Amino acid sequence: MGVQFGDLIPKTEISLKFLRNKTVAIDAMNVIYQFLSSIRLRDGSPLKNKNGDITSTYNGIFYKTIYMLENGMTPIWVFDGKSHELKEKTKEERRKSREGALDSYMEAKEQNNLEEMQKYAKRANFLDKKTVDNSKKLLELMGIPYVNAPSEGEAQCAELVKANNAFCVISQDYDSILYGAENVVKNITSSNKDIELIELEKTLSGLNISRDQLIDAAILIGTDYNPGGLKGFGPKKAIDTVKKGKMENYISEIENYSEIRKIFDEPNVTTDYDITLKTPKKDELAEFLIEENDFSKDRILPNIEKISNLLGNKKSQKSLEAWF
């Protein structure tokens, strides 16, 4: 979900070309859930292998990575670790909403209502550990780097940007700017030509507040750690309040305020990661996708060659840069 800042955050429309030759940190779980909900057959069912395991996730990771490489980007996929205990309420809400969607799906199925089935199937996404582990394995076989965040993926993505190891975070949520990421990019898709760039500096100067105040405003509106925020506060009132220096008046009303602040001020991240591109393991990659997960050989093999060539070029580019 993320903080609901509404239209108050200034956005710049950029083109795909703008991201050429840039490294991007992808909030993996965020994107994987999107794959899970949107990569489906006409009847709303996800892609599956012979064993019945869902493979929409692998399809999305494979083709999206190739798409990004072809457009000159170098992706780093960042996976969530253990979430903070204050996030339990949010996680519970999401679980309930998925279960509700599943019930509605079953009901629609009984009534043979295809439209309703599609609608609710998209919302009933359950991601298991095996799928996440296999997603990492897939990236490894492709030679694409990934990072295991100790806690929040978005915080770890922000760390990569702050450390100049990536230009921006890719996520549907803006929350990474709260963790200090200078740039967040939304909506990289092949159909959507307009991509949104959100810049921390521009956001702060546009609203005329500090990052400190932005975090306070977010807490008033509601974060994953205090869902719903303080009653009566939307983006407008929250920004107004911090701007006028009236945050002090509300701190006592916010449960766990200092603990929540700490999550954003001193995010739990690691600086120990390997983000170098590796040579793809072509045979194992083919084995994983074609043999284990029933992807079509005719589609996969040419794409494996493509990855191999694209990464080969990138690596020689990088070593050339290092030489000079």
Added chain:
DNA sequence: CTTGCCAA
């Protein structure tokens, strides 16, 4: 989500 195909 992505690609591929086909029609305007």
Added chain:
DNA sequence: TTGGCAAGG
């Protein structure tokens, strides 16, 4: 070229 639609496992 562009846009809409079907298919992918």
